[in-house]
Amino acid sequence: MKENNRISFGSKFGVYVATVGSAVGLGNIWRFPYLTGNNGGAAFILIYLICVLLIGIPIFMSELIIGRRGQGNSFRVFKNLAPEKPWYFIGILGFFSVFIILSFYGTIAGWTIEYIYLSVKSLFVQTQNSDYTAVFNDFHTSTFAPVVCQILFMIMTAIIILFGVQKGIENCSKILLPILFVILVILCVRSLMLPNSIEGLKFLFYPDFSKITTSVFLNALGQAFFSLSIGMGTIITYGSYVKKDNNLPKTSFLVSLTDMFIAILAGVAIFPALFSFGMSPSEGPGLVFIVLPEVFGQMVGGSFFSLLFFILLLVAALTSSISLLEVVVLFLIEECKMKRWAATVVSAIGATILGVFTTLSFGPLKDVNIFGKSIFDSADFLATNIFLPLSGFFIVIFLGWFYPKKNIKNEITNDGTIRFKLFPIYLFIIKFVAPIAIIFVFLRGLGIL
Numbered sequence: 500m501k502e503n504n505r506i507s508f509g510s511k512f513g514v515y516v517a518t519v520g521s522a523v524g525l526g527n528i529w530r531f532p533y534l535t536g537n538n539g540g541a542a543f544i545l546i547y548l549i550c551v552l553l554i555g556i557p558i559f560m561s562e563l564i565i566g567r568r569g570q571g572n573s574f575r576v577f578k579n580l581a582p583e584k585p586w587y588f589i590g591i592l593g594f595f596s597v598f599i600i601l602s603f604y605g606t607i608a609g610w611t612i613e614y615i616y617l618s619v620k621s622l623f624v625q626t627q628n629s630d631y632t633a634v635f636n637d638f639h640t641s642t643f644a645p646v647v648c649q650i651l652f653m654i655m656t657a658i659i660i661l662f663g664v665q666k667g668i669e670n671c672s673k674i675l676l677p678i679l680f681v682i683l684v685i686l687c688v689r690s691l692m693l694p695n696s697i698e699g700l701k702f703l704f705y706p707d708f709s710k711i712t713t714s715v716f717l718n719a720l721g722q723a724f725f726s727l728s729i730g731m732g733t734i735i736t737y738g739s740y741v742k743k744d745n746n747l748p749k750t751s752f753l754v755s756l757t758d759m760f761i762a763i764l765a766g767v768a769i770f771p772a773l774f775s776f777g778m779s780p781s782e783g784p785g786l787v788f789i790v791l792p793e794v795f796g797q798m799v800g801g802s803f804f805s806l807l808f809f810i811l812l813l814v815a816a817l818t819s820s821i822s823l824l825e826v827v828v829l830f831l832i833e834e835c836k837m838k839r840w841a842a843t844v845v846s847a848i849g850a851t852i853l854g855v856f857t858t859l860s861f862g863p864l865k866d867v868n869i870f871g872k873s874i875f876d877s878a879d880f881l882a883t884n885i886f887l888p889l890s891g892f893f894i895v896i897f898l899g900w901f902y903p904k905k906n907i908k909n910e911i912t913n914d915g916t917i918r919f920k921l922f923p924i925y926l927f928i929i930k931f932v933a934p935i936a937i938i939f940v941f942l943r944g945l946g947i948l
């Protein structure tokens with residue numbers, strides 16, 4: 500396939516950092532811990548890891564292959580690779596997921612902004628209220644502040660996209676991701692030093708299989724997709740910016756392992772502290788916003804660390820949300836011939852409007868139910884547990900059954916210049932294992948199996 504004049508990431512390390520930037524985000528530090536808490540701990544983690552290894556990594560690699568070979572937005576790549584065939588519907592399905600995920604991503608990232616503000620405040624003012632649950636509840640169920648924060652977050656996302664992804668993102672991520680890592684390690688150490696922390700470790704690493712219910716499978720699979728940013732065209736879009744000499748299997752493994760590792764670290768930072776304070780692991784979406792302030796509250800220099808942590812969480816969220824928005828922006832640029840700024844403004848406004856509903860679903864709109872779930876929960880469930888695995892299913896079916904094997908092999912091996920010994924295993928997985936596993940998890944999740 501021709502090397503055209505599309506923009507691309509600057510270096511191999513840049514590709515790694517940008518894709519890790521997309522993968523590592525609220526999914527690792529906010530969503531993974533609370534799902535682990537709600538789904539029984541270690542047994543959930545085990546199933547999650549199996550989902551990542553068996554389904555996540557192969558699909559991640561498939562998206563990179565499709566993106567780099569197809570050289571276009573996540574809709575155009577399918578038109579390029581399979582002209583006259585309707586596979587581009589995968590791209591369209593992805594757009595729905597992008598908007599839904601951006602909407603609730605903005606909600607949570609908005610909370611992060613409020614916590615940055617609270618941390619700054621407590622640096623200067625001796626705070627009275629140390630009931631962190633009450634602080635959180637007052638804030639996130641109110642009307643004005645969470646919406647303002649969510650809008651602020653979307654503006655930040657849009658600004659970065661306006662200035663173009665490569666320089667800003669690559670360079671920002673190179674500096675900020677290592678700092679995020681260091682802060683997480685410090686928090687882990689602190690958390691492990693608290694009394695009774697061993698209980699938290701047991702919860703994380705000692706599986707109790709009686710905790711496995713049907714929904715655990717669906718949640719673990721959804722989380723694997725969400726955390727790796729797959730199933731909505733993000734990695735396809737980034738793949739189209741990857742140069743021809745990049746080793747795609749290596750990138751896929753490294754990024755996925757980094758992503759898993761950061762999620763586990765977040766678990767180690769949170770659960771020992773949580774058990775030490777005698778709090779419930781099934782706190783839900785508020786987990787990080789209640790437990791960590793509690794830990795910081797007990798630390799020397801806690802406000803400072805709290806500030807640092809929430810800034811980094813915001814940055815992690817930003818490097819993910821831009822990868823979401825870029826999917827739609829690139830589509831509008833290439834297909835509707837829009838200018839980057841117009842595409843950015845249109846898509847950011849769309850996502851913000853949707854986001855207001857998800858944000859308010861904790862407060863004024865909390866009684867609005869869709870199939871028995873709040874707007875926030877239904878958005879999360881629909882996109883993460885249904886749309887993402889569904890797109891993933893069609894991606895592997897497309898590559899495994901319809902796209903010429905020779906082309907896949909050429910793309911993976913960079914036209915025979917590198918070796919990929921696991922190719923037969925990869926093919927077997929995308930042809931059989933991944934699609935069957937996804938169907939199994941779906942049927943189980945729906946209570947049919």
Ligand code: PHE
Binds near residue numbers: 527
């Ligand atoms: N992977 C990101 C996270 O874990 C979320 C995300 C999902 C980003 C989908 C891009 C696309 O926070």
